[in-house]
Amino acid sequence: MEDINEICSSCQKDMNNILKQFKNDIIRIRLGSQSLLSFLEKIKIKYYDDFVDLIKIANISILDNMNLTIRPWDKSLISIIDKAIIDSNLGLMPTNKGEYIHIKIPIMTEEGRKHLIKKIKTETEQSKILIRVIRKKYNQMIKKKINLSQDILKKGEHHIQKITNNYIQKINEIFILKEQEILQI
Structure with missing residues (x-):
C-alpha cells in the first residue's frame, strides 16, 4: 500500500x-496597461553592441489603465526603443514625444x-x-x-x-x- x-x-x-x-x-x-508591462519590460534593445531588456535602460510608467510612458535614461535610445516596440508585434503604436515615448493602448x-x-x-x-x-x-x-x-x-x-x-x-x-x-x- x-x-x-x-x-x-x-x-x-x-x-x-x-x-x-x-x-x-x-x-x-490581462486587459489594459498592466498586462502590457510584463511584455514591454522584456523587449530587447540594442545598447552598445549588446541586447538588453527595456526595463534595464528605461523607466516604464503606467499613467492609467490605457496609457504608458517610457523614459529612457539615455535620450539617444528613444528612436531605437520606438522601433523595437513596433517590431515586437504587440499591436502598439508608440508616439515619440522627444523626451519620452507615449503608448496609448487601444480599447479592446x-x-x-x-x-x-x-x-x-x-x-x-x-x-x-x-x-x-x-x-x-x-x-x-x-x-x-x-x-x-x-x-x-x-x-x-x-x-x-x-x-x-x-x-x-x-x-x-x-x-x-x-x-x-x-x-x-
Whole structure:
C-alpha cells in the first residue's frame, strides 16, 4: 500500500506543477496597461553592441489603465526603443514625444475579447490534456506493480482519478474566473 501512496503523491506533485504553470500563463493575460508591462519590460534593445531588456535602460510608467510612458535614461535610445516596440508585434503604436515615448493602448473590442477567451480556452484544454496524460502514466505505474491485489490496484486507480478530477475542476474554476474578468466591461 505504501507503493500506491508514493505513486499517488508523485502524481499529485506532477499535476500541481501543471496547475501552477497554467495559473502563471493565465494570470499574464490581462486587459489594459498592466498586462502590457510584463511584455514591454522584456523587449530587447540594442545598447552598445549588446541586447538588453527595456526595463534595464528605461523607466516604464503606467499613467492609467490605457496609457504608458517610457523614459529612457539615455535620450539617444528613444528612436531605437520606438522601433523595437513596433517590431515586437504587440499591436502598439508608440508616439515619440522627444523626451519620452507615449503608448496609448487601444480599447479592446467585443471581438477582441472573444478571441482572447478562445485563446484561454485552448490553454485550458491543453492543461487538462496534460493532467490526463499524467493520470495515464501513474495508472500504468500502478498496473506494473505485480505484488498488488486487484482491490488495492482498483483503490489506487480510483485515488488517482479523484486527484485528476480535483485538478481538472481547479483548472475549470480558474478559466471561469478569467472569462468573467475579460467579459467585464
